[in-house]
Amino acid sequence: MTRARIQLTPGHVLRTQPYRDTSLLVEAWTYHHGRVGLIARGSRAPRSRTRALLQPFQPLLLSWNEQGDLGALTGVEADGHAAALPGEAIFSGWYLNELLIRLLPRHDPHPDLYADYVVALAQLPSALEAALRIFEKNLLTELGYGLQLDDDLDPATPYRYDTELGPVVADSGDGDAYAGSSLIALRDEQLDDETALRDARRLLRAPLRSLLGDKPLETARLLRQIRKSRPTA
Amino acid sequence: MSVYSPRLARLIDALRRLPGVGPKSAQRMAFQLLDRERGAARTLAQALTDALEHIGRCPSCRMFCEGGDCRYCTPARTASGHLCVVEGPADLMAIEAGTPYRGRYFVLMGRLSPLDGIGPDELGLDQLQAQLATGDVRELIIATNPTVEGEATAHCLAEIARAQNVAVSRIAHGVPVGGELEYVDGGTLAHALSGRRQV
Numbered sequence: 001m002t003r004a005r006i007q008l009t010p011g012h013v014l015r016t017q018p019y020r021d022t023s024l025l026v027e028a029w030t031y032h033h034g035r036v037g038l039i040a041r042g043s044r045a046p047r048s049r050t051r052a053l054l055q056p057f058q059p060l061l062l063s064w065n066e067q068g069d070l071g072a073l074t075g076v077e078a079d080g081h082a083a084a085l086p087g088e089a090i091f092s093g094w095y096l097n098e099l100l101i102r103l104l105p106r107h108d109p110h111p112d113l114y115a116d117y118v119v120a121l122a123q124l125p126s127a128l129e130a131a132l133r134i135f136e137k138n139l140l141t142e143l144g145y146g147l148q149l150d151d152d153l154d155p156a157t158p159y160r161y162d163t164e165l166g167p168v169v170a171d172s173g174d175g176d177a178y179a180g181s182s183l184i185a186l187r188d189e190q191l192d193d194e195t196a197l198r199d200a201r202r203l204l205r206a207p208l209r210s211l212l213g214d215k216p217l218e219t220a221r222l223l224r225q226i227r228k229s230r231p232t233a
Numbered sequence: 234m235s236v237y238s239p240r241l242a243r244l245i246d247a248l249r250r251l252p253g254v255g256p257k258s259a260q261r262m263a264f265q266l267l268d269r270e271r272g273a274a275r276t277l278a279q280a281l282t283d284a285l286e287h288i289g290r291c292p293s294c295r296m297f298c299e300g301g302d303c304r305y306c307t308p309a310r311t312a313s314g315h316l317c318v319v320e321g322p323a324d325l326m327a328i329e330a331g332t333p334y335r336g337r338y339f340v341l342m343g344r345l346s347p348l349d350g351i352g353p354d355e356l357g358l359d360q361l362q363a364q365l366a367t368g369d370v371r372e373l374i375i376a377t378n379p380t381v382e383g384e385a386t387a388h389c390l391a392e393i394a395r396a397q398n399v400a401v402s403r404i405a406h407g408v409p410v411g412g413e414l415e416y417v418d419g420g421t422l423a424h425a426l427s428g429r430r431q432v
Contacts, residue, residue, distance in 0.1 A: 015348045015349075017349070021252055021253045049418070052418045052420060052421065053418065053420075055380060055381050055420075056381045057381065058420070078418070078419050078420070081419070081420075081423065082420060086388075087385075087388040088388070090381060090384065090385040090388070091347070091385065093381075094347050094348060094385075097348065098347070098348055101348070218347045218348060218349075218350050219347040219348070221347075221352075222345070222347040222352040222353075223347075225352050225353055225354065226352070226353055226389055
């Protein structure tokens with residue numbers, strides 16, 4: 001088996017878990033190699049210099065030696081500032097990370113989706129919902145389950161969405177129909193108004209659910225729990 | 234087939250539960266206890282049994298405590314009006330040993346981490362909310378770690394405190410005492426700069 005040495009490749013940490021006494025198991029998401037599992041030896045030791053860097057949402061340059069499924073992290077450097085996610089935006093960031101962990105296998109490069117991830121993180125603080133929907137759309141496309149949003153959609157026509165056929169003109173009385181303008185907004189990644197956001201959320205939920213299967217996302221569950229327990233002052 | 238006799242194997246296996254102890258160190262410890270430190274071994278066994286029997290969790294601060302009265306929940310500490318939230322018992326000990334702070338504590342025993350399934354229920358946040366509602370606390374001091382998880386936890390704690398009209402503060406983070414700016418990582422330096430104060 002070839003043992004490749006990977007040098008300073010752009011990446012982000014998706015999650016970290018304690019490993020042995022002073023090490024860290026890092027699930028990283030990289031531009032050239034997709035999702036990879038890396039062991040950061042000694043990262044949890046008292047005077048470790050890598051631990052501060054191995055945080056989610058911090059752009060990094062990662063170096064590692066490939067050893068079977070897990071790599072051994074040999075170097076980590078900051079590649080710019082961490083996305084400053086205020087309050088609940090952290091949960092949305094975790095949501096993106098959880099989607100990537102759940103839906104992408106390791107060692108499967110998706111450079112375009114990596115770029116989408118970086119854009120989504122940057123947009124979370126200002127346009128949270130829109131950033132999430134656009135990332136979900138792009139994720140589905142990368143996985144081969146992309147929505148069929150053609151160029152000839154009419155903004156004034158209501159559509160229903162058929163998994164096989166794509167958008168089909170809806171009957172006039174169809175309450176579940178999506179506004180043509182919403183489909184266009186999602187296609188053009190210009191989700192500016194409430195209706196478009198709501199329709200996009202509804203449209204993307206079904207294919208994501210069928211990919212995620214029975215096990216719901218932990219981030220979504222936790223956020224619901226926090227919102228529920230929040231006292232209404 | 235183990236190379237050790239059954240009782241020795243059990244002892245070594247038990248010692249390996251300790252953090253930082255592998256098979257080799259466990260064997261060394263076992264031989265040391267059985268050979269040269271038989272008296273100390275007996276004391277250790279007694280201390281372990283004793284500790285397990287008598288040390289529990291304080292119902293109000295969630296720190297380890299013996300019997301009914303917790304040394305971190307005394308009336309004098311309650312009177313200070315400060316409640317400091319930390320992630321774990323080691324954090325509490327660090328503050329207690331290294332600072333003059335003598336208020337009350339609340340130990341979360343973790344931090345919010347959705348990818349590991351740790352939410353507000355696991356951290357006892359409803360318990361904390363009930364304590365804030367009694368009105369004894371004037372200021373909630375959030376001393377969670379400066380990690381992404383720690384920040385998210387701090388955000389939730391701040392919301393709970395604000396809803397109960399309790400003042401909230403977050404411990405500062407920045408350049409360590411005796412440190413040199415040159416060697417401090419960018420994130421810490423950015424925090425230190427944004428949290429600067431007038432002199």
